[in-house]
Amino acid sequence: MKKFLTFLIFYGILYSTQIGGETKLNNFYYIFSGDSVKPVPYMFHQFKVEFYEHFEKYDFTGSLLFRLWTEKSALSFSGLSNPSFKVEPHLWELYLAIYGFIFDNLDLKIGKQRISWGTADKLNPTDILNPYDLQNPFDFGKKMSSEAILFDISLPREFTFEGVFIPKFVAPLLPKGEFPLFLFIENPEIKEKEDTIIYPEEKNFKNSMFAGKMYGKLFKWDFSLSYFYGYDNFPLPSNINLIPIDTLGNLKMETKLKFPKVQMIGFDFSGEFKTIGIWGELGYFNPHKFILKTTIPISSPPYFIEKDSTLLKEPYLKFTFGFDYTFKNGIYINTQWNHGFFFERGEELHDYFVARGEKKFFREKLKIGLAGIYEIADRDSIRDNYGYGIIPEVLYKPHDNVEISLGTILLDGKGKSILGLWKDFDQFYLNFKVSF
Amino acid sequence: MINFLFFFIMLTGNEILKKVEDTYNAPKDKVSEIKMVLVEQDGSQKQREMKIWMKGKHKKLFTFKSPADVKGVGFLVLSDDELYLYLPAFKKIRRIASHVKNESFMGTDFSYNDLAKSEFTKNYNAKILEENENQYVLELMPKPESDVDYSKLIMFVNKNVFLPDSIKFFDKGGHLFKIMRNRKFSQIKNYWVIGEIEMENAKDKHKTIMETIKEDIDTGLSDEIFTQRNLKRAE
Numbered sequence: 312m313k314k315f316l317t318f319l320i321f322y323g324i325l326y327s328t329q330i331g332g333e334t335k336l337n338n339f340y341y342i343f344s345g346d347s348v349k350p351v352p353y354m355f356h357q358f359k360v361e362f363y364e365h366f367e368k369y370d371f372t373g374s375l376l377f378r379l380w381t382e383k384s385a386l387s388f389s390g391l392s393n394p395s396f397k398v399e400p401h402l403w404e405l406y407l408a409i410y411g412f413i414f415d416n417l418d419l420k421i422g423k424q425r426i427s428w429g430t431a432d433k434l435n436p437t438d439i440l441n442p443y444d445l446q447n448p449f450d451f452g453k454k455m456s457s458e459a460i461l462f463d464i465s466l467p468r469e470f471t472f473e474g475v476f477i478p479k480f481v482a483p484l485l486p487k488g489e490f491p492l493f494l495f496i497e498n499p500e501i502k503e504k505e506d507t508i509i510y511p512e513e514k515n516f517k518n519s520m521f522a523g524k525m526y527g528k529l530f531k532w533d534f535s536l537s538y539f540y541g542y543d544n545f546p547l548p549s550n551i552n553l554i555p556i557d558t559l560g561n562l563k564m565e566t567k568l569k570f571p572k573v574q575m576i577g578f579d580f581s582g583e584f585k586t587i588g589i590w591g592e593l594g595y596f597n598p599h600k601f602i603l604k605t606t607i608p609i610s611s612p613p614y615f616i617e618k619d620s621t622l623l624k625e626p627y628l629k630f631t632f633g634f635d636y637t638f639k640n641g642i643y644i645n646t647q648w649n650h651g652f653f654f655e656r657g658e659e660l661h662d663y664f665v666a667r668g669e670k671k672f673f674r675e676k677l678k679i680g681l682a683g684i685y686e687i688a689d690r691d692s693i694r695d696n697y698g699y700g701i702i703p704e705v706l707y708k709p710h711d712n713v714e715i716s717l718g719t720i721l722l723d724g725k726g727k728s729i730l731g732l733w734k735d736f737d738q739f740y741l742n743f744k745v746s747f
Numbered sequence: 748m749i750n751f752l753f754f755f756i757m758l759t760g761n762e763i764l765k766k767v768e769d770t771y772n773a774p775k776d777k778v779s780e781i782k783m784v785l786v787e788q789d790g791s792q793k794q795r796e797m798k799i800w801m802k803g804k805h806k807k808l809f810t811f812k813s814p815a816d817v818k819g820v821g822f823l824v825l826s827d828d829e830l831y832l833y834l835p836a837f838k839k840i841r842r843i844a845s846h847v848k849n850e851s852f853m854g855t856d857f858s859y860n861d862l863a864k865s866e867f868t869k870n871y872n873a874k875i876l877e878e879n880e881n882q883y884v885l886e887l888m889p890k891p892e893s894d895v896d897y898s899k900l901i902m903f904v905n906k907n908v909f910l911p912d913s914i915k916f917f918d919k920g921g922h923l924f925k926i927m928r929n930r931k932f933s934q935i936k937n938y939w940v941i942g943e944i945e946m947e948n949a950k951d952k953h954k955t956i957m958e959t960i961k962e963d964i965d966t967g968l969s970d971e972i973f974t975q976r977n978l979k980r981a982e
Contacts, residue, residue, distance in 0.1 A: 331815050331818060333815075333816075370980065408980065410980065418976070418980070425838040426838075427837060427838045427839040430841075430842065432841075463976060465971065465974070465976055469974065471974075471975075471976055526975075531826075531828065531829060533842055581842040582842065582844075583828060583842075583844035583845060583846075586828075586844055586845045586846040586894070587844060587846065588842065588843065588844030588846065589844075590842070635844065635846075636844075636846050637846040637847050637850055641850065671851075674785070674851060674854040674855075674953065675851065675853070675854035676854075710793075711793055711814040711815075711816060712814050712815050712816045714816070746814070746815040746816040747815050
């Protein structure tokens, strides 16, 4: 199958009438790294080539993405003289879209594709069909595509029904190097760790994912109602074995991780009130009961006790509400309240208040933006559990197809705050993008 | 003969404006391939290519064909306050509230409003300032309930075709803001159409020239073209 897909994409690139793509040179460096300029561990460059063939009744689209990691800093002399590169190719997209399939009002899209749901800006609780691409963890909300069959039927009164079948679960792409995506409680007695991720069995229909969405318009407001049955994109520990490794009480932790099953009912809306743009998106998640079995040594020679804890059981609600406005002087503002970050679930949902302002100059050649985030990690104890971030950015487009962005990410926080967890990753970046 | 009769009928400013609007909106639908040239003060140029579908007074769909960094971007207008932008990089449609309507459209000298609207009579009252052999010169003042961002317009209406030769746009401070010049009038299926529109910013002298490369009129476009579903596939 892989050989066939590879043949298809190379055939498309060689013979398609429309070929394009982009090159991104990313440079993310720690702000506080002593005397030297040191790149963050997940820094990568990217090259993407895509083709697109349009016919009257169908489209054929595909793209290949290559990510390149330099294992030594490009800014250090040793890194330049002895660079060590690692290239990872990804079949990013490959799908066939058939318009008017059997009936005029039925469209079908088969293949590896991105299916984007939700009306909010980047922080979309209902956009759960595709796996996350967290290789740049600060590019919130970035997603990969997944193999799927999608059909949509246009219905009377401008309503549309969209049905999705995803035969196989795909895990997210995680950042390279040491990046603490989640908050772990460190135990000084644990000296060794071993993790095994157990993926859902591929050729089992029970492990496929299904979704449906009805969207349309009422009184000039856009609404959608959706349902999803499948897997959460982030694993949880299902088994932890703590094994003594010496007589001093030090332990080895063996962890098995599984992806929890979940159902979601989603709702979103967007519209405007007195020219102010308003949107909202809610996901009501009903997880299957997820139990963690922990084996703990109690004495020597080692005797063990087993303990079960329920990690997921109760339904929970994640949402984003936001508005945007452009003032007469051209300053654009966009604010959102997000309850439950993309990887948060269950009872551990934090609140994030995000505000972004930007102004364009010289016919959009130059854009200056400033974003701020405030996180409440525990509503009962805000003073000890909060985080904040400031992200200023300057984006310059000297020519068509060329984009240079310069900015910093400054984060801090206390207690259970996720932004606080990432505070050691304060960084500045200088990125170049060329489209062709 | 028709022109001869108008001399005796003595049209009012609002009647002339209505005739201009009717000429603009006469075709039932249109599909146009457009070349847009952005001309800097120093003469350097940038080029964009678009395809535009139009039906009736309101429904419009724009898709960019070039340059590469905006290729596939789509813009759908269903009414004054129903605007949608499709961003192919995110495979996502975003509703745009009407606060952006007076902002520049993709870095050009046209605002979203300039491209979305062709309803002068809804927003302006017109009076005749001057009349010569070839043109009516109209002053258009915004109606109290309109949401336009201009304090007034001076429209130079071509008497032969009842389309503006040019329009001067004045900002809220009463200063000349933009000048639109229409050229290359031609007749397709008995409708008068404009072959080239130039919009010049009076302050920095930046210009955007929209040239029609190909135009098909009254082809019986379906309403299905002007839907979010189609916006994604017009890429």
